[in-house]
Amino acid sequence: MSKRHSAKYKLDRAMGENLWGRPKSPVNKRSYGPGQHGQRRKSKVSDFGLQLRAKQKLKGYYGNITEKQFSKIYEEADRRKGNTSENLIALLESxxxxxxxxxxxxxxxxxxxxxxxxxxxxxxxxxxxxxxxxxxxxxxxxxxxxxxxxxxxxxxxxxxxxxxxxxxxxxxxxxxxxxxxLPELSEVPYPVKMEPNLIVEYYSS
Incomplete structure (x- = not known):
């Protein structure tokens, strides 16, 4: 398996979701996280943890955009008129x-x-x-x-x-x-639920 493919599937395992809806995703067989501690019972995630996860999931979905690129896209979404969550999705889809x-x-x-x-x-x-x-x-x-x-x-x-x-x-x-x-969030065919509102909270906190 190439480095690129293993990274992609590692992200699926880490998130515990089939991010791209691919039939080959290991999450289809094993929904727990990667590594020796992957099957441990999950502890309650903090609000910050949920926000960070939402950002990692969306960032990863688009081919794991760098943090610098993603921050720039968010800043532009925030500057634009209207709903920042919707603006963020529209910019990513563009x-x-x-x-x-x-x-x-x-x-x-x-x-x-x-x-x-x-x-x-x-x-x-x-x-x-x-x-x-x-x-x-x-x-x-x-x-x-x-x-x-x-x-x-x-x-x-x-x-x-x-x-x-x-x-x-x-x-x-x-x-x-x-x-x-430009699409609205509800129109974008994500195989899993994306929560850009949590990303807005992440950058606003």
Whole structure:
């Protein structure tokens, strides 16, 4: 198992949840945490512990974004008008790697980051190789023509594992998608419950 895969599954085990809804997740067989103390009876978690866990879960879901990156995203969400929780989710979902994953061009969020970094994605006809690139409403995201026959892409698009959310309009045949609007938390297809309100409490305390 590669380092990247083991890190991903370790996060699933640590959280005790199948974060990405993958059938291969070890949580499907063992819901307890990793390590020799994983099966110990869980003690009551403090409010801070719940807030920290909510942050780690959301941060990890998007390919384990660095603390520095995540803090910057939160600060922008807090500056924007409206609900900070909803703003945070909208900003995370506007990342190019997140949209590539939502479009089912790749099987995992980890693969999405690599796919973008390797120059397989165009935004409005121009190559963008920065995974954290902020996609704007109305932008068109597509797989480069020379990358469209990659087995990774063809298998991901045909997978019944995930559905493309309503805030993205996908033309699967052309491997092209349009980012229609910023999503609300209730629209984002998280396989597990995300609690951005606890993250707001974490940064506010």
């Amino acid at each position: 990342r190019l790697d997140a949209i590539v994953y939502r479009c089912k061009f790749v099987p995992t969020v980890w693969a999405a980051r690599q796919f973008v970094n390797h120059g397989h994605v165009l935004v409005n006809g121009k190559k963008v190789n920065i995974a954290s690139y902020r996609v704007k409403v109305g932008d068109v995201i597509e797989v480069r023509e020379r990358s469209r026959n990659m087995a990774l892409v063809l298998e991901a698009l045909q997978s019944p594992e995930r559905d493309v959310p309503d805030y993205i309009e996908l033309d699967a045949k052309a491997m092209k998608a349009t980012y229609l609007r």
